[in-house]
Amino acid sequence: AQSVTQPDIHITVSEGASLELRCNYSYGATPYLFWYVQSPGQGLQLLLKYFSGDTLVQGIKGFEAEFKRSQSSFNLRKPSVHWSDAAEYFCAVARGIQGAQKLVFGQGTRLTINP
């Protein structure tokens, strides 16, 4: 069965510091991978996605992620965080059954930014 693991439940970084959020997946075929962000009390917003091709993908708000098949990882990075990046981040893998994407989510990583 497909699964997604985000090893870090909570991360605290200082404003201006670099950020890396970890994501490992288990999936037999080539996965479709996503990172979503959820601000408090809000729905989820897509940051970036990987389907195929270049393994380094750029997203919104200055985020990027790198797909590493050998490590089954899809880590999210940002070179310099802003206070507004404080939120919860979810990694997800999609599998296609009947043409639909049934997302499997990780547990989430809550990001706190110190001023």
Place this chain on the structure above:
Amino acid sequence: NAGVTQTPKFQVLKTGQSMTLQCAQDMNHEYMSWYRQDPGMGLRLIHYSVGAGITDQGEVPNGYNVSRSTTEDFPLRLLSAAPSQTSVYFCASHRGRGYEQYFGPGTRLTVT
């Protein structure tokens, strides 16, 4: 476009009561899904639909019913609410495989 809308935003139910969570999208997306979000567990798929008249179960379907009579609407019914159904419920829609899912703002449900 309003995107994906959900009503109500908050709801408190007593054990055994039934209710329907509403979800609508105005993007003409074929695919719609319902997820629940519980602390430390991420989001889990309840039911999904690949078009009007077609629905199927996700990871945690027990206690929930869905139907899809139109492209726009995908209501989620709780047949007999239980405290274990206390959660935040998200509806999502997307155009199909390879396209991102758009999420609604969520409904926070408490069952006492």
